[in-house]
Amino acid sequence: MYVAVKGGEKAIDNAHAWLKALRRGDPSVPDLGLEQIGQQLALAVDRVMTEGSLYDRDLAALAIKQARGDLIEAIFLLRAYRTTLPRFGVSEPLDTARMSLKRRISATFKDLPGGQLLGPTFDYTHRLLDFTLAAEGEMPAPAPESEPQDEGPVPRVADLLGDQGLIERSAADSGEAAAEAPVSDITRDSLRLPAERDLRLQMLARGDEGFLLALAYSTQRGYGNNHPFAGEIRCGQVAVAFTPEELGFEIEIGEIEVTECQMVNQFAGSDEAPPQFTRGYGLSFGQSERKAMSMALVDRALRAAELGEESSAPANDAEFVLYHCDNVQATGFTEHLKLPHYVDFQSELTLLRRLRAEFFAKRTQAEEKEAAE
Amino acid sequence: MTAASRLSEQGYTYAYLDEQTKRMIRRALLKAVAIPGYQVPFGSREMPMPYGWGTGGVQVTAAIIGPSDVLKVIDQGADDTTNAVSIRKFFAATAEVATTTATERASIVQTRHRVPETPLQEGQILVLQVPIPEPLRWLEARESETRKMHALEEYGVMHVSLYEDLARFGRIAKTYDYPVLVEGRYLMRPSPIPKFDNPKLDKSPALMLFGAGRERRIYALPPYTRVESLAFEDHPFEVETWEQCCALCGATDSFLDEVIMDDRGGRMFTCSDTDYCNQRQAAQGKPNPDTLGGKA
Numbered sequence: 203m204y205v206a207v208k209g210g211e212k213a214i215d216n217a218h219a220w221l222k223a224l225r226r227g228d229p230s231v232p233d234l235g236l237e238q239i240g241q242q243l244a245l246a247v248d249r250v251m252t253e254g255s256l257y258d259r260d261l262a263a264l265a266i267k268q269a270r271g272d273l274i275e276a277i278f279l280l281r282a283y284r285t286t287l288p289r290f291g292v293s294e295p296l297d298t299a300r301m302s303l304k305r306r307i308s309a310t311f312k313d314l315p316g317g318q319l320l321g322p323t324f325d326y327t328h329r330l331l332d333f334t335l336a337a338e339g340e341m342p343a344p345a346p347e348s349e350p351q352d353e354g355p356v357p358r359v360a361d362l363l364g365d366q367g368l369i370e371r372s373a374a375d376s377g378e379a380a381a382e383a384p385v386s387d388i389t390r391d392s393l394r395l396p397a398e399r400d401l402r403l404q405m406l407a408r409g410d411e412g413f414l415l416a417l418a419y420s421t422q423r424g425y426g427n428n429h430p431f432a433g434e435i436r437c438g439q440v441a442v443a444f445t446p447e448e449l450g451f452e453i454e455i456g457e458i459e460v461t462e463c464q465m466v467n468q469f470a471g472s473d474e475a476p477p478q479f480t481r482g483y484g485l486s487f488g489q490s491e492r493k494a495m496s497m498a499l500v501d502r503a504l505r506a507a508e509l510g511e512e513s514s515a516p517a518n519d520a521e522f523v524l525y526h527c528d529n530v531q532a533t534g535f536t537e538h539l540k541l542p543h544y545v546d547f548q549s550e551l552t553l554l555r556r557l558r559a560e561f562f563a564k565r566t567q568a569e570e571k572e573a574a575e
Numbered sequence: 576m577t578a579a580s581r582l583s584e585q586g587y588t589y590a591y592l593d594e595q596t597k598r599m600i601r602r603a604l605l606k607a608v609a610i611p612g613y614q615v616p617f618g619s620r621e622m623p624m625p626y627g628w629g630t631g632g633v634q635v636t637a638a639i640i641g642p643s644d645v646l647k648v649i650d651q652g653a654d655d656t657t658n659a660v661s662i663r664k665f666f667a668a669t670a671e672v673a674t675t676t677a678t679e680r681a682s683i684v685q686t687r688h689r690v691p692e693t694p695l696q697e698g699q700i701l702v703l704q705v706p707i708p709e710p711l712r713w714l715e716a717r718e719s720e721t722r723k724m725h726a727l728e729e730y731g732v733m734h735v736s737l738y739e740d741l742a743r744f745g746r747i748a749k750t751y752d753y754p755v756l757v758e759g760r761y762l763m764r765p766s767p768i769p770k771f772d773n774p775k776l777d778k779s780p781a782l783m784l785f786g787a788g789r790e791r792r793i794y795a796l797p798p799y800t801r802v803e804s805l806a807f808e809d810h811p812f813e814v815e816t817w818e819q820c821c822a823l824c825g826a827t828d829s830f831l832d833e834v835i836m837d838d839r840g841g842r843m844f845t846c847s848d849t850d851y852c853n854q855r856q857a858a859q860g861k862p863n864p865d866t867l868g869g870k871a
Contacts, residue, residue, distance in 0.1 A: 210655045210656055210657040210659070210660040211655065211660045211664075213657065214657055214660055214661060278621075278625065281621040282621050282622060282623040284621065285596075285620040285621045285622070286586075286587060286588075286591070286593065288593070389618075389620075390618045391616075391618045392616040392617060392618055392619065392791035392792070393791070394616065395718060395719045396719070521717055521718060521719060525718070530621060530625075530626060531626045531627075531789045533625065533626075534625030534626030534627040534628060534630075534789065535626055535627035535706070535789055536627075537625060537627070538625065538626075538627030538628050538706070541628065541650070541657075541658050541687075542650060542651045542656050542657075542658070543651075543688070544651045544832050544847065545651045545652060545688045545689055545751070545767075545768075545769055545830065545832070545847055546688060546750070546751040546752075546767050546769065548769070548815075548830075548831070548832055548833055548847070549750035549751045549769040549770070549771070549815055550750050550751075551833065552750070552815045552817070553748060553750045553815075556746075557744055557748075560745070
């Protein structure tokens with residue numbers, strides 16, 4: 203009888219042993235290697251690295267394997283590991299104009315310096331299940347290669363517009379002071395409101411893809427419209443540079459793959475500012491294009507108030523968006539309802555029984571009074 | 576080999592958190608003790624258990640625990656509920672501390688939803704896991720607003736809310752997380768303990784630390800702090816009572832859990848505080864199933 207709540211320790215051990223066995227599945231089926239996950243589930247790895255805030259393909263692949271393909275669980279595993287790592291400092295800003303491009307498209311210009319580069323994308327594929335993949339899959343024919351074009355940097359669309367003053371300057375190129383200002387770190391401090399854009403972008407960068415996608419979508423359907431154009435989406439390898447204090451000069455410490463999205467948005471101008479386009483910015487690890495685009499739209503939506511626009515839609519509300527975009531927080535708190543709540547529930551039961559007793563006593567009293575009359 | 580040596584071999588630091596983080600949390604704790612009831616923002620870290628499952632309490636405990644401590648972990652008053660077991664195992668593995676179920680033997684008690692029935696003593700620390708630290712949250716959703724309300728001591732809405740209960744139900748309908756006023760200044764959420772436990776906070780000789788991981792807040796009640804449950808002169812504060820006594824130990828002064836026995840309405844009431852219940856049963860000559868103690 204009372205044993206129902208006993209034996210938690212043994213139950214946990216047994217449950218975890220079962221989970222381990224299920225994770226492995228039928229032992230006659232070959233074990234999934236991390237290399238296979240890294241290569242063949244590369245976009246899952248990209249998402250886990252982005253929202254896990256840690257660029258490490260092997261660890262992300264391990265997390266996905268351990269989480270049985272539950273990506274939010276994998277993100278959580280990566281985050282929990284990440285907090286135990288020492289933090290050396292802040293890298294130099296990435297120069298995405300110097301990216302070695304895998305993909306680069308602009309929806310605002312038909313042709314532009316550097317050209318349109320479609321790259322490996324699901325866009326324009328017909329979404330038909332490919333049954334040859336199920337039948338052990340033959341090796342796909344090698345993709346045709348062309349001679350690499352000249353190596354020079356490919357200017358960003360936003361910079362091309364900026365040169366003509368048609369788009370607002372971003373903080374980093376509006377003077378030394380802005381570039382030198384210390385960067386906040388959401389992984390070290392608690393969120394204070396109102397949050398500056400650096401903090402907001404950090405939170406959006408690690409925010410849940412699904413949540414940001416829905417918010418971005420809502421801005422396009424009339425809840426805080428800001429007339430976006432995909433100025434540019436680019437994906438490729440970019441060098442990370444770091445200046446160690448003891449050296450005092452910049453050294454390149456590696457390359458990472460990122461996707462960058464610059465949204466170009468209408469802005470009518472105000473008494474102080476001439477009419478010009480405004481920016482929404484998105485950046486993600488790997489090829490997480492949907493995430494980068496959603497982030498850029500939400501970033502711009504969160505700037506509505508600062509630009510003097512109406513800001514009553516959910517996506518305009520920084521406190522709402524920022525406090526609810528982190529899926530590790532959201533999943534933990536939503537799922538904590540699984541934990542025992544006997545005590546609180548007992549308190550509620552006690553109160554409810556009392557209120558019901560009073561209700562029925564009052565009714566009986568009223569009925570007796572009626573009968574007596 | 577215990578899990579402890581495995582974790583340190585894997586390069587995790589003592590009590591999991593790195594020393595910089597512990598220092599940051601200790602600074603927040605000192606500030607919290609200096610301003611009783613005030614919610615101190617802190618840079619809460621991701622922990623290897625989910626947000627909402629005690630990460631705030633775990634971080635507070637990790638920041639104050641040492642090898643000579645004796646740790647007790649309870650959830651719903653019980654030492655053997657699954658999450659309590661999980662957190663106790665975590666510290667046994669990462670902080671290599673002795674654990675106990677006996678309230679009076681513990682130097683640190685981490686708890687969710689209960690304050691032990693056995694009165695706490697000077698030198699003991701109670702660490703409470705807090706899901707939502709803001710007492711005004713259901714009345715005002717915005718953190719930017721509620722911080723202002725605390726600064727201005729603008730607590731009228733809470734009194735109005737309690738009065739609305741009186742008007743509708745004839746009594747205050749808050750049963751847990753019942754708001755308290757700390758030293759006559761800060762309105763505080765006692766974490767979702769039943770209001771039955773609220774009087775135990777008042778002038779307690781033990782230090783009480785509250786950690787909210789997801790919401791990134793820490794607050795504290797130093798020993799002997801005045802903690803007053805909100806009420807009205809004509810409707811004084813009162814706690815839950817039961818018509819039954821504990822079916823196992825016969826206690827009439829403890830918080831009782833209801834256990835459903837069958838599908839025909841059969842039920843029994845037992846102490847929610849398993850240590851209290853076991854000790855009483857032992858005193859009555861019944862076997863005491865305390866299996867912990869010593870290094871886990």
